[in-house]
Amino acid sequence: MTGAAEKRVTLRAGLNSGRLQRLPGAFSPLVARVIAAIGFEGVYVSGAALFPDLGLPDIGLQTMTEVAARGTQIASVTDLPTLIDADTGFGAPLNAARTVTLLEDAGLAGCHLEDQANPKRCGHLDGKAVVSTAEMVKRLRAAVSARRDPNFVICARTDAAGVEGLMAAIDRARAYADAGADMIFTEALADMADFEAFRAAVDIPLLANMTEFGKSPLLSGWQLGEIGYNAVIYPVTTLRLAMFAVEAGLREIDSAGTQSGLLERMQHRSRLYELLGYDVREVTP
Numbered sequence: 613m614t615g616a617a618e619k620r621v622t623l624r625a626g627l628n629s630g631r632l633q634r635l636p637g638a639f640s641p642l643v644a645r646v647i648a649a650i651g652f653e654g655v656y657v658s659g660a661a662l663f664p665d666l667g668l669p670d671i672g673l674q675t676m677t678e679v680a681a682r683g684t685q686i687a688s689v690t691d692l693p694t695l696i697d698a699d700t701g702f703g704a705p706l707n708a709a710r711t712v713t714l715l716e717d718a719g720l721a722g723c724h725l726e727d728q729a730n731p732k733r734c735g736h737l738d739g740k741a742v743v744s745t746a747e748m749v750k751r752l753r754a755a756v757s758a759r760r761d762p763n764f765v766i767c768a769r770t771d772a773a774g775v776e777g778l779m780a781a782i783d784r785a786r787a788y789a790d791a792g793a794d795m796i797f798t799e800a801l802a803d804m805a806d807f808e809a810f811r812a813a814v815d816i817p818l819l820a821n822m823t824e825f826g827k828s829p830l831l832s833g834w835q836l837g838e839i840g841y842n843a844v845i846y847p848v849t850t851l852r853l854a855m856f857a858v859e860a861g862l863r864e865i866d867s868a869g870t871q872s873g874l875l876e877r878m879q880h881r882s883r884l885y886e887l888l889g890y891d892v893r894e895v896t897p
Contacts, residue, residue, distance in 0.1 A: 614691040616719040620763035623693035623721040626653055627765070627795065627817045632837040637847040639665045639854075641689040645887045647850075648690035654721070657683050657696040658847035660823075665851060672732045676702040676711045684718035693721030695765065695845070700732055701725050705754035712758045712766065722765025724797050724819075725751055727772065727784065742772050745784050749791040756792035767819060769797035774827065778806055782813045789816045795842065800827045807831070807839050817842035824852060 614622075626633040635656035638644035644655045660670040662682055668674075679696065687694035696715060701708025708725060715723050726732070727748040729741040742748075748768070755766050768788035772781035778801075785796045795817040798810045810818060818841045822830055836844050861874050885891065 613688070616687070616716075616721070617761060617763070619687075619691070619693040619719075620721045620761055620765070623654060623695070623765055624763050624794075626693075627842045632833050632841060633843040634833060635695055635843060635845045637661050637845065637850055638686050638694075639851045641685050642887065643850050643854075644686045644690050644692070644694070648692050649887065652692070654692050654843075655686060655690060655694040656845040656847060657686050657694060657720075658845070659697045659699060661848045661851040664848075672699060672730055674699070676707070676714055680711075680714040680718045683715060683720050687719045687721070694719075695722045695724065695767070695843075696720050697847075698723040698725050700728055700730060701751050701755065705750045708751045709754040709758035712755045712764070713760070716759070716761055716764055720764075722767060722794070724767035724769045724795075725755055726769035726797075726799070727751075727788075740771050740775055742770075742775050745787050748784070749787055752788055752791040752793055765794045766792065767795040767797050768793035769799050771799050773798070773802070773806065774800045778809060782810060785810065785814050789814065795819055797821065802827060803829060804831065804835070804839070807836070807841065811840045819843040819845065821845055821847065823847050824849065 633653040635654040636647050636652055637656045637658045638647055639661040647655050659674055663670050663674055679698065683694065683696045698711050698715065701711050712723065727742045729743050752766065752768055759766065770781050770784045770788065772784050788796060793816065796814055797819045798807065799821055801807055807820065820831065820836050820841045821828065822844055833844060857877065861871065861877065864874055865871050
């Protein structure tokens with residue numbers, strides 16, 4: 613299995629390759645295995661998927677140790693680099709610094725920190741508030757200074773477009789880049805022109821969030837690559853797909869009294885065992 617240091621090198625190289633890096637969200641290690649098997653460039657771990665999977669809303673209830681623990685489980689099962697959602701850094705700038713240390717130890721390739729004020733909200737909901745640019749710069753500088761592996765990617769997410777307007781968000785992104793951020797996460801942009809404006813104004817790598825049912829149009833990978841974005845995440849897609857199938861299947865069992873009509877919609881036992889390396893583990897000491 614590829615080590616964490618190599619995965620970080622891979623992520624950095626991908627961001628500078630001129631090819632869009634696609635990071636679907638994984639809410640479990642098994643989902644990460646599927647992402648790797650299909651051939652994506654990386655894995656993303658979103659609080660918007662992890663905590664709903666635990667029956668909790670994504671409103672900042674999670675702790676840094678919970679996030680790090682789940683992150684290491686997901687990052688450890690593939691050779692792909694894993695980028696993780698670190699919310700606001702879980703407190704003051706010193707907390708953000710400790711978060712980076714924990715996530716490095718957990719084997720992650722990078723994380724993103726956002727400029728929302730606590731208590732935070734989903735980036736595609738109304739009613740958000742952002743901290744001052746100066747406060748976010750302190751958060752980022754603390755995170756960057758705590759980094760031991762220079763290849764660990766620190767991404768700065770700005771939620772300011774929906775709060776202060778596009779130009780204010782771009783100004784923040786420039787300040788965050790000056791503070792040492794390696795990439796900017798442009799959250800909840802309204803249309804393609806907004807994505808293009810960010811690319812024209814910011815020199816470091818950019819990450820797009822293609823989440824469903826949100827404020828941004830669902831641009832294709834080809835469109836994002838043409839604009840010049842470096843990475844895209846699909847944070848909750850796998851959870852939404854899974855939960856739709858689970859609910860539909862349970863309703864059919866409730867009404868039909870059997871799951872026999874669902875077999876063609878299930879992952880076969882043999883495919884599950886293949887993803888798990890079941891036969892290999894069974895014979896290997």
